[in-house]
Amino acid sequence: MNVTSKFKHAASYLIEANFYFAVFVLISGGLLSLSDRSVFAYNEALYGALDNNLRIIMVYLALTEAVVVAYCFFSKRFHFMILVGFFLLLMIGSLDFYGEVNTVEIDSDFTGFFLYTGLSHLVYGVFKTDANWRVHTP
Numbered sequence: 154m155n156v157t158s159k160f161k162h163a164a165s166y167l168i169e170a171n172f173y174f175a176v177f178v179l180i181s182g183g184l185l186s187l188s189d190r191s192v193f194a195y196n197e198a199l200y201g202a203l204d205n206n207l208r209i210i211m212v213y214l215a216l217t218e219a220v221v222v223a224y225c226f227f228s229k230r231f232h233f234m235i236l237v238g239f240f241l242l243l244m245i246g247s248l249d250f251y252g253e254v255n256t257v258e259i260d261s262d263f264t265g266f267f268l269y270t271g272l273s274h275l276v277y278g279v280f281k282t283d284a285n286w287r288v289h290t291p
Contacts, residue, residue, distance in 0.1 A: 168280045172234075175273030176222055179241075182266060183215025194260040207251075207259075214244075231281030238275025241267050 185191050186208040195207060218237075225233050244267045252259040 165280070168277055172273050172277035175270045175277075176218065178266070179218050179270045180215045183211040183213075183218070186211035186215075193262055193266075207248075232278055234274045234278030234281065236278075238271045238273070238278055241271030241274060244271070 182192050186193065186195075191208075193211075195205075221233065221237055225231055245264050248259050248263050248267075251257070
C-alpha cells in the first residue's frame, strides 16, 4: 500500500465516520426537539399558529433524513446526499427568513447545526460518487 492509497483509505474512513455522526446528530437533534432535552432554545413566548412550528419542522426533518439515508444505502445512490447537503445549507437562510417574517428570535445554534450537517452530507455525497477518491481493495 503506497502513501496515496493510505491517505485515501484514511480520508475515506474519516469522511464516512463523520457522515454517520452527522446523520446521528441530525436525527437526534430533530427528535429531541419534542422533549425538554432539546439542544436548541425555542422561543417559549410563541402562541397560536406559531406555537411549536419549528419543533415540528425539526421532527419532520429527522424523519425525512432517516428515510432518505435508508433509500440511498439500499439503492446505492449516494449522489442524493449532495442534494441533501445543499438543502441543509439552505435551511440556514430559510430559518433566518422565518425568524424575520414572523418576528421570532431563532436560536443561533441552528446555524452551526445546519452548517455541519449540510457540509458533511455534501462532502460524503461527492466522495461516494467520485470514483477517483474511493479506495478499491482487492
